[in-house]
Amino acid sequence: MLAQRNLRRQRLQRAVLMGSSLALVFIVLWWVGAFTQVRLSLTSVYFTSVPTSERIVIVALDDAALSAYGRSPALWSRAVYADLLGHLADDGARVVAFDLLFSEPAEGDAQLVEAMQMARTSRTRTRIVLATAGIQVQPAIGGDTRQGQLEFSNALMPTTELLAAADYLGYANVFPDVDGLIRRQISQVSQSGQNGYAFSLASYLAYLRIPALLAGQVIERDGDTLFVTPESRLKTDANGLWLQNYFGPPSVRGNMTFPVVSVLDVVNERVETGFFTDKIVLVGLVDTQGATDRYPVPAAEAGRLMSGVEIQANAIETLLQDRALVEMDTALEGVLIVVLTLGASLLYAYPRWPLKLILMSVLVSGWWLLAFVVFGTQNVMLNLLHPTLALAVPAILSIGLDITLETRLRRRSEFLLESTTAISEQRLSLERILPLVANDIQRMMDAKRGAIWVLDDDMRDWVIGYAWPDDYQATPSTKLAVLAAERSLQSQMQGHDMVVPTVYQQRANAVISLDAKQINRSEGRALVSLRELTAQVAPNIENALLYNQVLRQRDIVETVLANSPASIVLVDQRGRIVSHNQAFEQTFGPPDEATPDLFDQFADEPSENINPLRDQLQQNTRFRLEMDVGGRSYQVDGALVETTLQWVLVFNDVTGLIELTRLKTRMIRMASHDLKNPLSRVSGYAQLIEMSTELEPEVAHFLKHIDSAANEMLTLITELLDLEQLQADDGQRETIDFARLVAEVFSRHEPDATRKGQQLTKDLSAGSVQLEGQHRQLSQMVSNLIGNAIKYTPDGGNIVVRLSQNDTVIRFEVEDDGIGIPKAAQAKLFTEFYRVKSEATANISGTGLGLSLVRSVAEDHHGKVGVVSEAGQGSLFFVELPTKAVKSTTLESDGM
Numbered sequence: 001m002l003a004q005r006n007l008r009r010q011r012l013q014r015a016v017l018m019g020s021s022l023a024l025v026f027i028v029l030w031w032v033g034a035f036t037q038v039r040l041s042l043t044s045v046y047f048t049s050v051p052t053s054e055r056i057v058i059v060a061l062d063d064a065a066l067s068a069y070g071r072s073p074a075l076w077s078r079a080v081y082a083d084l085l086g087h088l089a090d091d092g093a094r095v096v097a098f099d100l101l102f103s104e105p106a107e108g109d110a111q112l113v114e115a116m117q118m119a120r121t122s123r124t125r126t127r128i129v130l131a132t133a134g135i136q137v138q139p140a141i142g143g144d145t146r147q148g149q150l151e152f153s154n155a156l157m158p159t160t161e162l163l164a165a166a167d168y169l170g171y172a173n174v175f176p177d178v179d180g181l182i183r184r185q186i187s188q189v190s191q192s193g194q195n196g197y198a199f200s201l202a203s204y205l206a207y208l209r210i211p212a213l214l215a216g217q218v219i220e221r222d223g224d225t226l227f228v229t230p231e232s233r234l235k236t237d238a239n240g241l242w243l244q245n246y247f248g249p250p251s252v253r254g255n256m257t258f259p260v261v262s263v264l265d266v267v268n269e270r271v272e273t274g275f276f277t278d279k280i281v282l283v284g285l286v287d288t289q290g291a292t293d294r295y296p297v298p299a300a301e302a303g304r305l306m307s308g309v310e311i312q313a314n315a316i317e318t319l320l321q322d323r324a325l326v327e328m329d330t331a332l333e334g335v336l337i338v339v340l341t342l343g344a345s346l347l348y349a350y351p352r353w354p355l356k357l358i359l360m361s362v363l364v365s366g367w368w369l370l371a372f373v374v375f376g377t378q379n380v381m382l383n384l385l386h387p388t389l390a391l392a393v394p395a396i397l398s399i400g401l402d403i404t405l406e407t408r409l410r411r412r413s414e415f416l417l418e419s420t421t422a423i424s425e426q427r428l429s430l431e432r433i434l435p436l437v438a439n440d441i442q443r444m445m446d447a448k449r450g451a452i453w454v455l456d457d458d459m460r461d462w463v464i465g466y467a468w469p470d471d472y473q474a475t476p477s478t479k480l481a482v483l484a485a486e487r488s489l490q491s492q493m494q495g496h497d498m499v500v501p502t503v504y505q506q507r508a509n510a511v512i513s514l515d516a517k518q519i520n521r522s523e524g525r526a527l528v529s530l531r532e533l534t535a536q537v538a539p540n541i542e543n544a545l546l547y548n549q550v551l552r553q554r555d556i557v558e559t560v561l562a563n564s565p566a567s568i569v570l571v572d573q574r575g576r577i578v579s580h581n582q583a584f585e586q587t588f589g590p591p592d593e594a595t596p597d598l599f600d601q602f603a604d605e606p607s608e609n610i611n612p613l614r615d616q617l618q619q620n621t622r623f624r625l626e627m628d629v630g631g632r633s634y635q636v637d638g639a640l641v642e643t644t645l646q647w648v649l650v651f652n653d654v655t656g657l658i659e660l661t662r663l664k665t666r667m668i669r670m671a672s673h674d675l676k677n678p679l680s681r682v683s684g685y686a687q688l689i690e691m692s693t694e695l696e697p698e699v700a701h702f703l704k705h706i707d708s709a710a711n712e713m714l715t716l717i718t719e720l721l722d723l724e725q726l727q728a729d730d731g732q733r734e735t736i737d738f739a740r741l742v743a744e745v746f747s748r749h750e751p752d753a754t755r756k757g758q759q760l761t762k763d764l765s766a767g768s769v770q771l772e773g774q775h776r777q778l779s780q781m782v783s784n785l786i787g788n789a790i791k792y793t794p795d796g797g798n799i800v801v802r803l804s805q806n807d808t809v810i811r812f813e814v815e816d817d818g819i820g821i822p823k824a825a826q827a828k829l830f831t832e833f834y835r836v837k838s839e840a841t842a843n844i845s846g847t848g849l850g851l852s853l854v855r856s857v858a859e860d861h862h863g864k865v866g867v868v869s870e871a872g873q874g875s876l877f878f879v880e881l882p883t884k885a886v887k888s889t890t891l892e893s894d895g896m
C-alpha cells in the first residue's frame, strides 16, 4: 500500500521533472527559431485547393507569344499591349493589371497611352493597373518600421506618360520566407515620401472602383490591422506584410486554378466574347521556358514553381474572398508550448506504455484536428510543429524510461526467481541453502564480507551459519545488531554493518549481516534488494531449521525406544503393528513380516487373558491394565496418538513385583498370627505379675514398661495389618449413610475424651449423607482423625467434628485446639511412618501410619485430604469426597 503510493509519487516527480526540462528545451528551440523551416513547411498542409470567385482571368505571355514578339516582353512593341488592351476593354474587362515593368520608353508607347485612355473612357470604364518594383528596403526588414509599412529607397517606375494614363500603380515585389516560399504580401509601401500600394491591393482597389486619389482615405491602419474597406481587414506584421492564401497549385495545362489564355489568342480573337466581361484581367509571364519570374509556393507539389502573376492572382483572390491568413499570437504560442509539454508529461505519468502510445496519437491528432477547424473557421494557422513535439516527445521519453525501468526490474526479479528456485531445490538442507543465499547476496550487492546467522539447534541462540570469507569475524557491533534486528524485526545499519533479518511469520529465523564498507551501492537501494531476497528465502530457511529439529527429535526418540528395557509397540486400533522396539521382539518374538499383528503374537494365550486389551484398543482413553502372557505378568500402559489414531503400548514385566507383594502379604499374615499371640501373652503376664504380687516399686515400674512396649508393638502390628488389608481389599461397595457412620465412631471416642477432660462436640447438621463406599475403610478413616485430635490435644481441650455437603462434595472436618503442626512438617504428614518430632509429641506414642491410611481411604473413594494448622494453635483436618464415589476398575487419567 505504502509502496504503491511511493511509486505513484515517484512517477509524478519524474513526469514533472521531464515535462519542465522538455518545456524549457522546446521554448529555447522555438525562441531561437530552430526548426523554423520544418515548422513553415508543416503549415503547407493548410493550403488546399479551394474554389475561386471566378472574377480573375490571366492573360499569359507564354512561350508562343515570346517566340512571336521576342524573348523580353518589356521590349516588345507597346502596340501589342495596346491591341490587347483594346480587345479586353471591348469585351468589358473591369480591371486590366499589367504585371510587367514598363520602366523604359519603347516603340508604340503612344499607342498604348491612347489605348489606355480609350479603355478608361469606354462603356465599361476599364481600370488600368501598372506594376512597379521597389528597390532596396529602408531600413532593412526586421528594422524599426513604426509605420507598419515598407519603405523603398527607389523604384522601377513606368514611364511618365504611361503612369499618367493608368489608374493605379502597384508594387509587385514578393518577399519569400526563410524557407524560400512566398507566403507574405506587402500592403502599403512608401518610396521617396510617396505612399503606394502592393500590386494586389491596387488591383483590388481598382476592382472596387475606388479612385486612386481616394484610396488614402479609404484604407485605414489600426495597430497591426489594416482595414482595406470597413468589412475586409488584413492582419499585418511590423513591416505591413500579410499572409496571402493559395487556392490551388501552380497552373499546368489542363489543371489551372485561374483561367489562363494566351495573349496570342486574345489579339487574334480566338477567345469567345464575354470571357473578360467584368473580370480582373492580369497580364504577365506564365509558365515560360527560362523565365526568372517563378517562385516556390506552399501550395505547390515538390519542385513546382508559380509565376509571379499567378501569385498576384492568388493574393487578389485572397482579398476578394477576405481569406487572408493569420498566424498565432506569439505569447500565446509560447505559453501553449509550456502548458502542452507539462500537461502531456503528467498525463503520461501513470498509464502503461500501450496506453501512452494511444494517448499520444489521440492528443497529436486532436491538436491537428483543432488546427484545421480553427483554420477552416478563423483562417488562423496554429503552429503544428512545437505542439506536436510537446505532445509526442514526453510520451516517447516516458515509454523509453518505462522500458529501461521494466527491463531492470525484470532482470532483478528473474535473478530473484532463479535464486529462489535454486534454493528451493536444496529443500531442507541448511548446509546447502546458506552458501547459495550467500552467493546471491555477493552477486547482487557486491558484498565482499558478511555472515548469515541462524538459530542454533535449540532455536534459542544465534550462531554464524555461514560466513564469507571463511575467516570473516563478526565484530561485537554485529552481535548487538543481531539482537536489535531480532527484537524489532527491521533492517538497519549498525556502525559499519548492515543487518537484515529473514523473517518468517513475524519471527526472525536468520539474520544477514554485511560489512557495509564493502557494499558498492547506495544504502537505501541495497537494503531494498536485500530485503526482497530475505523475504524469498525466509520460508526455506524456516523449513530447513524445522526439519533439522525434527530429525534430531526423531533421533532422540528412536534412541530412547531402542534402548528401553520395556517392550514398546505402536499398533493401530485393530492391533496391526506399525513399529516396535528391540525389547518387544526379544520378549514376544519377531512379528510376522508380511502381516505384523499384535494379537498373532499372543495366539497361544487363552482369550480371556487377551480380550481386555483388545477391548481397550476400541476406546479412546489411555489405560493401564494387567495381563498374563506366557506365564508372566505384564502391566500394559496404552496411550493414544490422536493424530493417527494409533496406540503406543508399553509392556512392563511386573512378575517379580507381584511375587514380592505376595511375599509381603504372607509376611504380614504370619506376623499377625505368630506375633500377636505371644505379644498378648507378654502383656497379659506382665499385668498378672503386677496385680498378684507385692513388688518393689522399681520392678513394678519395669513391668509397666514391658506392658506398654508390648502394647505398642500390638498397635503397630494391628495398624500395619489394617493398612495392608485396606490396600489389598477391593471388597464390595455399598450405599452408606455417612452421617450415621460418623455418629457411631464419634460415640466410640467419647469415653477417651471424657477421660482427658476434653470437650468433644459434633455438628452433623447436614442430615443424612449418602455415598457409595466401603464401610470398614471409612470408619477407620473417621476414627483415625478423631483419635488423633484427642491424642494431640492436651487435657481439657476442645474438639469439634463436622460434616457438611453441597451438590458435589461431602466435607468431613475434625478441628482441635491442640498442639498444632509446624508448617514445615505439614507436607510430609500423610506419608507412611512419618511423625512430627517435637517437645510436645515426645511423650505421645504412635506409629505414623494413621494419616497415611486416611489418605489411602480418601483417595480410594476419589477424594482428598488436607490440613490447616498452626503450631501451638490447633489443627483442622478435612476430607472431601465426591457425592458419587464409585470405584472404577480402570485407572483415571490423572493416576498415570
Ligand code: ADP
Binding pocket: 784, 788, 789, 790, 792, 793, 816, 818, 819, 820, 821, 829, 834, 835, 836, 837, 841, 845, 846, 847, 848, 849, 850, 851, 852, 874, 875
Ligand atoms: P501417629 O499418630 O501414630 O503418630 P499419624 O499418621 O496418625 O501417626 O499422625 C502423624 C503425625 O501427625 C503425628 O505423629 C503427629 O505428630 C501429627 N498429628 C496428627 N494429628 C494431629 C493433630 N490433631 N494435632 C497435632 N498433630 C497431629
